[in-house]
Amino acid sequence: MTSAVASLLTDARSPALDTHRFFEAAMYTDPDLLPIEMERIFRRTWQYVGDLSDLPEPGMVMTAQVAGLSVVIVRDGDRLQAFHNVCPHRASPLRYDGEVACVKHLVCPYHGWVFDFDGQLRGTPFQSRFPEGFCLEDFSLKPVRVEQWNGFIFVSLDDAVPPLVEFLHPMPHDLQGYRTPASTRLLRQQYVVKCNWKNFHDNTLCDYHVAIAHRTTLSPLQGPVRLYEHHFGQYVNLLYTPTPMDWRSRHRTLEHLGERARDGFFTYGIFPNLHSFALPNGICGWIRIDPVTVDTCQLNIDVYGVPGVSPDR
């Protein structure tokens, strides 16, 4: 790894780098970077993992991959709890990846230890045969931070990262009204793209190419570049583009939205690997860009809308 690459990674909590120069090529091609990015960037931020419709009932549990680690998320009444998906006995996964279920307890599949939704060990098979001194309190699950905003669930492996609503600023203010009880997930899609994850995120953050590369598709939707508004925050960048009249004549609008939301598209780049968008017709969503290898990333796309108002395709 070059010293320039190393110096750019020294403190991931301060993503403000020198915005007047580009990353050197090695930032996109150096295979040694990936584990460092996981440790110093992905494990120090909030990661979007889904929404409450994935856990509609108390007792429902799911898993998520967060910065290369498996996490268990359980709905405990109205609360969410999250833990590393590792049993403190002999490190078996508590839940299989991708599995969603409704449970009364978290039960390890290996030796059947039983944990409650606070992560406390409540029972072990054959405990009367254990050596003296065995204490249930010594074997709790390792908790992970989990918060939700507007029903969208985020997980963080870092205690120092700000609370979710603060981290997402100014999204919670801009997007009031987009998520109503009528709003539902319209699409969930995953696919692999052959490029470094930063290449893909660079592309979502930069609109310079839109009028050229997307001349007949996205460009008419976003209108003239001179009307674009950019706002740069610590963790979230906003691009606001007024909706062209042509678009307004062809789409319904969520009438209860504020004036600015009714008149424009919001697109956000969220540190380090999340993209979000919200349109006046109620379409909003997330694109999470997960690194797979140095030259491959997986896109995880969730799109939400209001049936009857938002287009369904």
Ligand code: FES
């Ligand atoms: S590894 Fe989980 S109970 Fe033994």
